[in-house]
Amino acid sequence: MSSTEINQASPLLQVQQLSIAPKKTPTRLLVNQVSFSIARGKTTCVVGESGSGKSLTALSIMGLLSKQLVLSAGKVLFNDGLSGEQDLTQLAAEDLRKIRGAKIAMIFQEPMTSLNPVLTVGYQIGESLTTHLGLRGEQLAAKIASLLDMVGIPASRANSYPDELSGGQRQRVMIAMSIACEPLLLIADEPTTALDVTVQAQILKLLDELKTRMNMGMLFITHDFGVVADIADDVVVMFRGEIVESGTKQQVLNHPQHPYTKALLACVPDVEGKNALKPIDYAWLPENQRSQSQANIMSEARL
Ligand SMILES: Nc1ncnc2c1ncn2[C@@H]1O[C@H](COP(=O)(O)OP(=O)(O)OP(=O)(O)O)[C@@H](O)[C@H]1O
Ligand SMILES: [Mg+2]
Numbered sequence: 240m241s242s243t244e245i246n247q248a249s250p251l252l253q254v255q256q257l258s259i260a261p262k263k264t265p266t267r268l269l270v271n272q273v274s275f276s277i278a279r280g281k282t283t284c285v286v287g288e289s290g291s292g293k294s295l296t297a298l299s300i301m302g303l304l305s306k307q308l309v310l311s312a313g314k315v316l317f318n319d320g321l322s323g324e325q326d327l328t329q330l331a332a333e334d335l336r337k338i339r340g341a342k343i344a345m346i347f348q349e350p351m352t353s354l355n356p357v358l359t360v361g362y363q364i365g366e367s368l369t370t371h372l373g374l375r376g377e378q379l380a381a382k383i384a385s386l387l388d389m390v391g392i393p394a395s396r397a398n399s400y401p402d403e404l405s406g407g408q409r410q411r412v413m414i415a416m417s418i419a420c421e422p423l424l425l426i427a428d429e430p431t432t433a434l435d436v437t438v439q440a441q442i443l444k445l446l447d448e449l450k451t452r453m454n455m456g457m458l459f460i461t462h463d464f465g466v467v468a469d470i471a472d473d474v475v476v477m478f479r480g481e482i483v484e485s486g487t488k489q490q491v492l493n494h495p496q497h498p499y500t501k502a503l504l505a506c507v508p509d510v511e512g513k514n515a516l517k518p519i520d521y522a523w524l525p526e527n528q529r530s531q532s533q534a535n536i537m538s539e540a541r542l
Pocket of ligand 2: 294
């Protein structure tokens with residue numbers, strides 16, 4: 240087997256035993272020994288209650304953890320099929336910057352605030368194309384137009400400012416920015432939570448199509464099991480910083496093993512609206528440990 244074949248054989252991303260804690264209280268783990276992997280062309284969905292560590296896990300892959308936090312253990316092995324496996328946690332800031340936006344891109348949890356209001360959307364889509372691919376002038380304008388087209392926005396809107404677009408259009412601009420350099424891995428942190436269901440369905444379809452067309456791996460964070468059912472290949476369930484269950488979509492949705500996964504699934508509204516807004520049943524937790532999760536019931540009730 241050639242080295243390229245070996246490189247292709249190992250997954251695109253392997254998160255191994257990742258732990259994150261506040262610098263001030265390093266023993267209070269916010270993410271505790273989290274491990275999962277993502278293959279090219281596949282989507283891994285991370286689900287779990289508010290505060291369970293989903294965003295921190297995603298941010299640590301990108302090397303974007305807040306300075307108040309520390310990655311206390313673990314590896315993030317990234318295999319681009321060319322350079323062999325690299326542990327992103329060990330890369331120099333400069334090397335990580337080259338990967339970020341180019342080979343790994345992220346759609347942030349609050350996209351509405353991630354766009355710069357004083358720059359046109361075309362300019363913002365173009366930034367990473369200039370930085371990473373050196374595109375300028377006509378070539379750059381053509382690429383921006385084709386990206387806007389890909390996400391269903393007329394190319395003429397390149398000269399618009401973010402506040403001249405609807406919420407759904409701004410979300411599409413974020414997607415265009417994230418896929419501009421054709422990343423191998425796309426991390427999407429609840430990218431559709433703020434959108435109405437019709438737009439949400441369109442965006443999910445778009446991301447799923449792009450994943451297939453570009454053979455990207457996708458890490459998709461969501462509260463919504465309906466979304467999981469739509470787009471996941473694999474599912475990771477987090478609870479209080481730990482993975483309580485993981486497996487293929489079929490395994491986790493059809494044969495959940497952990498009481499928390501079962502409780503989450505029991506709250507998914509069915510077609511008749513049965514279960515709608517039913518709080519999660521934390522009966523499986525010892526009584527003295529329930530209060531923290533009870534506080535999250537309102538966000539869980541969105542399921
Ligand atoms: N900079 C920080 N300093 C201290 N604690 C933090 C910091 N950032 C996040 N946390 C804590 O880490 C935990 C995990 O946060 P994280 O943002 O990963 O949650 P999440 O699963 O993404 O939740 P949500 O579904 O609400 O987005 C939370 O308890 C949060 O309060
Ligand atoms: Mg989050």
